[in-house]
Amino acid sequence: MAIKHTFTSEVEDGADETLVRPVDWNADHEGTATPDAHAASHGYLGADEFSPIRPISQRGIPFVYKNWMNIDGFTEAHTGSGGFTPGFLYGNLVTGITNNSEGIIYDTAGFWQAYAGYGYSWGTKVNIRQGTTQTIWIGMLGVPATPSLTQNHVAFYLDTSGKLWASSGNGTNGTQTDTGLTHTNGTKDWILSIYGNATGLYFYVGHVLKATHLLASSYYPNSVVCYYTMYIKNATDGATRAIFCYPLNMFAQFAY
Numbered sequence: 376m377a378i379k380h381t382f383t384s385e386v387e388d389g390a391d392e393t394l395v396r397p398v399d400w401n402a403d404h405e406g407t408a409t410p411d412a413h414a415a416s417h418g419y420l421g422a423d424e425f426s427p428i429r430p431i432s433q434r435g436i437p438f439v440y441k442n443w444m445n446i447d448g449f450t451e452a453h454t455g456s457g458g459f460t461p462g463f464l465y466g467n468l469v470t471g472i473t474n475n476s477e478g479i480i481y482d483t484a485g486f487w488q489a490y491a492g493y494g495y496s497w498g499t500k501v502n503i504r505q506g507t508t509q510t511i512w513i514g515m516l517g518v519p520a521t522p523s524l525t526q527n528h529v530a531f532y533l534d535t536s537g538k539l540w541a542s543s544g545n546g547t548n549g550t551q552t553d554t555g556l557t558h559t560n561g562t563k564d565w566i567l568s569i570y571g572n573a574t575g576l577y578f579y580v581g582h583v584l585k586a587t588h589l590l591a592s593s594y595y596p597n598s599v600v601c602y603y604t605m606y607i608k609n610a611t612d613g614a615t616r617a618i619f620c621y622p623l624n625m626f627a628q629f630a631y
Contacts, residue, residue, distance in 0.1 A: 443461050448484065475609060498567065500567070506560045508616070512533075513606070525548055568582070575589040
């Protein structure tokens with residue numbers, strides 16, 4: 376892209392070439408796009424906000440985006456009269472009206488959980504339609520159809536009292552941390568995200584860190600496949616329970 380002054384001088388050049396002459400004023404100027412000094416102030420790979428491709432190309436980060444206009448790549452495992460209805464902005468995951476009815480969808484391929492060589496992050500927004508008398512799991516589960524506190528998993532867990540937990544497990548033991556958030560009635564919007572690396576698991580709600588599971592002192596899945604899962608189970612009779620599921624974003628960051 377050429378850069379020139381808007382003013383053009385018509386004065387003839389003088390003989391002294393050591394002076395700035397009209398020809399120099401009128402000439403194209405050379406621009407330099409070097410955000411390195413600014414980029415060095417960033418904590419994440421020195422990345423500049425004007426060059427989002429930079430960290431991706433440097434570290435080989437696959438990116439997954441899933442909207443819910445369809446469930447391509449996902450499996451349904453509902454029980455009772457639970458189900459999933461795709462939509463333009465969000466999908467609607469529901470239970471039936473009976474106790475223990477379940478709405479379950481999970482990705483078909485799975486994602487390898489091993490934190491020594493890379494990190495990953497995912498985030499989504501959910502709208503929970505009722506506060507209590509239901510169980511909800513959102514995250515990476517080793518056995519999506521039968522969630523438990525000890526199975527291989529990294530997920531958010533909403534218990535029947537409406538309390539939100541950060542949860543992880545290694546197949547034998549589990550670690551649960553109270554996020555300090557509860558949902559007791561009406562509807563609730565939460566933006567949920569988890570970041571994992573070789574140091575620990577970091578649980579965010581509304582972009583605020585709510586729990587940290589350090590790998591040196593917590594139970595977590597390692598060298599196993601887990602599946603991104605959205606699960607809701609009714610804990611009462613006579614009414615359905617539902618989650619509005621907004622688009623999912625996931626990254627994996629490889630170390631080398």
